[in-house]
Amino acid sequence: MNKSLHQFFTEDHHRIDKLLNKATEQPDEIEMNYYHQFRTQLLRHIKMEEKILFPAAKKANPVMMKELLPQYRLEHGALTALMVPPPTLFLIKVIRYLLEKHDMAEEEPGGLYDVCEALTHGQTQELLDQLIATEEVPVHPPNPAPIAMESAKRALQRAGYDFDEILRLTNNQR
DSSP states (O other), X not given: OOOHHHHXXXXXXXXXXXXXXXXXXXXXXXXXXXXXXXXXXXXXXXXXXXXXXXXXXXXXXXXXXXXHHHHHHHHHHHHHHHTSSOOOHHHHHHHHHHHHHHHHHHHSTTSHHHHHHHHTGGGHHHHHHHHHTOXXXXXXXXXXXXXXXXXXXXXXXXXXXXXXXXXXXXXXXX
């Protein structure tokens, strides 16, 4: 099977990861220009999945996708909410952790991308054309209000993750 969609999304994951890595190259410092690019590109990626890939796969097999999509959508909601507060080193640790888990579940053999690729095999070029044409999501500057972080933590909780627990896990790995 041709894995053009899988490759497209996996390469996009790598491109987005590089932007986050550039934003955090300097220890204890966040380069806001790269972080802004990371935010806009991550949100564009989520938009491509939510507005193009998922609907096409759902149209092909609504029952299967009804079972598969809820967790990915909750994680997309959490990632989107995590883009609202100003970045801190702690916030970025949580974002990296969630992205690693999320991306792995999409990319692994038999994962979401393989399922979607199989379901939409007759539409690959049409979908790729739509994905490439997807515009960035307009973003506001980060919101420093405490409610922004509280909302992000609640969205993370709905997706099955705990902000403080992720920080404990990531601090123990170092």
